[in-house]
Amino acid sequence: MEDESIYDSFGGEKTIAAIVHEFHHLLVTDEKLAHYFQDVNLNHLRIGQMTLLIIYLFGGPNRYHGKNMREIHKGLYISSEAYERAVTHFKKAMKKYNTPIRLMAKVEALLRGVKPHIVMK
């Protein structure tokens, strides 16, 4: 099972979509992060895009055709602290859907990989 992707381990798309939905909910209701999202409309579309991106990031099919992470988050001035809070929320969302610890650790490492593209310099 060494080669099994994170995507396969999650059993496909449905669980990932639920996790991303929960993740997004935790982001926009976090009083320290909500201001990043206050001017952002069409949140339901964003959830869809984010789900496609996460599916790809986890080793599933690439159906994400949005902008790259650096471009999207450029100008948002996301601090390292805000990023860390977001990772905590992602872990909380995974826990809610009974993700095994081993898989959560893999995902956390992956999310940390994109940190330099998201946090402002």
Ligand code: HEM
């Ligand atoms: C943890 C890793 C993260 C990933 C994988 C990620 C992924 C994404 C994706 C795919 C979009 C595009 C949605 C679309 O095309 O409409 C997006 C948009 C956005 N993200 Fe992130 N994000 C992450 C972390 C964060 C953090 C930490 C914040 C702020 C605290 C943040 C704030 C935003 C905002 C405000 C938008 C909307 C930008 C706009 O359309 O004006 N993201 N993110």
